[in-house]
Amino acid sequence: MAQPKGLLPSLVERLRRWLGHPGLSVPPEIPDPLWNKTLAGLPCLHDLGQGERQGLRQLSARFLADKEFHGAQGLVISDAIALSIAAQACLPLLHLGADGLDWYDDFVGIVVHPDEVLAPREAVDAAGVLHRWQEPLIGEAMAGGPVMLAWSRVKGGRQATTQGHNLVIHEFAHKFDLRGKPASAAADGCPPLPADFMGLGRMAAQQRWQQAWSTAYQRFGEQLALSERFGEPAPWLDAYAAEAPAEFFACSCEAYWVARARYAREFPELAPLLDAFFRRPPR
Ligand SMILES: [Zn+2]
Structure with a gap:
């Protein structure tokens, strides 16, 4: 959940309040300056047409209302961080119609770390020896569970785009893959x-x-x-x-x-x- 800054509720809070009041048919608008700054900061969105941008903006607002952001290790989730992640996560949904967001309905939480994290891992080898190690993680998506992202790796610039990298889309692609599979199954x-x-x-x-x-x-x-x-x-x-x-x-x-x-x-x-x-x- 976004931290309120000052006396005004954050965009994410206003969107979540809107979700709790079905009588209000029009969601709060993402303010123009915030939306324009988000688009400008994401080269992967620069080629979108006007209609696609509008569609992505509406999807992003709905996504922000549906999901709960959690900052880890002291990271404060600003509207800018939440919207940047939302816009990238919603890009693959752009042409999937009104129920496109259903692809992401098996979870609510998005945990954002400032940087990569070391996840404890263990496995038993063929000789029965238990091995423990730490695996650096920049993102993770599990069936029915939250998505984890390292913010330092979300902020991909033009070079990452040219190389075909996008951490947010990568993790949310796993959600597409996991959909309909039993919780115990892997992507x-x-x-x-x-x-x-x-x-x-x-x-x-x-x-x-x-x-x-x-x-x-x-x-x-x-x-x-x-x-x-x-x-x-x-x-x-x-x-x-x-x-x-x-x-x-x-x-x-x-x-x-x-x-x-x-x-x-x-x-x-x-x-x-x-x-x-x-x-x-x-x-
Ligand atoms: Zn992966």
């Missing part, structure tokens, strides 16, 4: 596909999706291995994508949303699938 890069996906029946659509993604994932891993072992050019996309099919999907979604033209050149077989999944109209 696997296969989100539920909309009915009539690419004009295919349900089974054919799933087959098309899985075949294209597994082929591309394998090829990406091979290209990455060649670059690491033999100095060949590294493939364009975060190397973290090679960790697992779920990470390949999440890294693809961030690259697709912030640098679609480059993504489509690098992954021509996957871009049409993401176009269809996110119902993004041809430009």
